[in-house]
Amino acid sequence: SLEDALRGFSRAYATSNNSHKDFLNLPLRASAPVLVSQAFEGPVAIVFGRERTGLTREEYELTDGILTVPTAVTQPSLNLAMAVTLILHELHSARITASPGPPGVVQDAEAVSDLVDHFGRVIVQSGYSSSDEESVLRSMRSAFRHAIATSEATPKELRIIHKALHEVENGFRHRFTRRSNDIPT
Numbered sequence: 327s328l329e330d331a332l333r334g335f336s337r338a339y340a341t342s343n344n345s346h347k348d349f350l351n352l353p354l355r356a357s358a359p360v361l362v363s364q365a366f367e368g369p370v371a372i373v374f375g376r377e378r379t380g381l382t383r384e385e386y387e388l389t390d391g392i393l394t395v396p397t398a399v400t401q402p403s404l405n406l407a408m409a410v411t412l413i414l415h416e417l418h419s420a421r422i423t424a425s426p427g428p429p430g431v432v433q434d435a436e437a438v439s440d441l442v443d444h445f446g447r448v449i450v451q452s453g454y455s456s457s458d459e460e461s462v463l464r465s466m467r468s469a470f471r472h473a474i475a476t477s478e479a480t481p482k483e484l485r486i487i488h489k490a491l492h493e494v495e496n497g498f499r500h501r502f503t504r505r506s507n508d509i510p511t
Contacts, residue, residue: 327383328373331438336368337361337475340381340389341409343397348465350391357393358420374415377406388439390475420509437484442471444491451498457471479510 332338344493345351352360360441364370373389375381380403395412397404404412446467456462474484 329386329439332371332373332388333367335371337364338371338373338389340373340386340392341375341395341413342380342392343395343403345394346392348387348461348468349386351394352391353415354393354395356414357391359423361393362417362420374406374409383464387464387471434462437481438471438475441474441484441488441491442467444488445470448491448494449499463497 330479339352353365355441373381373385375385393413395409446463449463449466454463474487479487
């Protein structure tokens with residue numbers, strides 16, 4: 327699965343020829359230097375979609391953002407070989423002028439995914455509801471994933487955030503237990 331394939335990468339970026347609502351969209355040329363600098367900190371994955379259908383929303387959600395490749399209106403998509411060539415060329419061009427900066431924090435992609443899952447559970451446990459609940463929850467999870475994955479949070483800080491979410495969950499349990507005890511029988 328894509329989720330299994332992304333284990334061990336500090337960052338992962340999907341590719342697309344256009345912007346997608348609810349996701350961080352990164353123009354390829356402007357973002358290439360950032361990706362190169364991130365690669366000095368830890369492995370970065372570039373995720374390409376199927377040539378005929380591209381990537382699914384669920385696959386985009388597993389990534390930290392979408393590299394957008396501008397194309398002509400008359401030819402809105404590239405074949406897979408051309409997309410790979412174009413993206414590798416931009417990354418190579420950015421790499422020529424880049425130099426390793428100070429070592430940053432390399433996050434474990436699995437730890438980030440676990441934290442995003444925990445965040446999603448807490449949102450659901452909070453009783454959140456909306457007319458378009460599933461879409462809004464996906465957007466919240468995606469925004470949280472991006473915020474965490476692009477931060478320089480240390481493993482210790484990720485554990486602290488887990489602990490804070492756990493305390494929120496305990497607060498929900500306490501609140502619901504107290505309410506049920508207040509109901510006369």
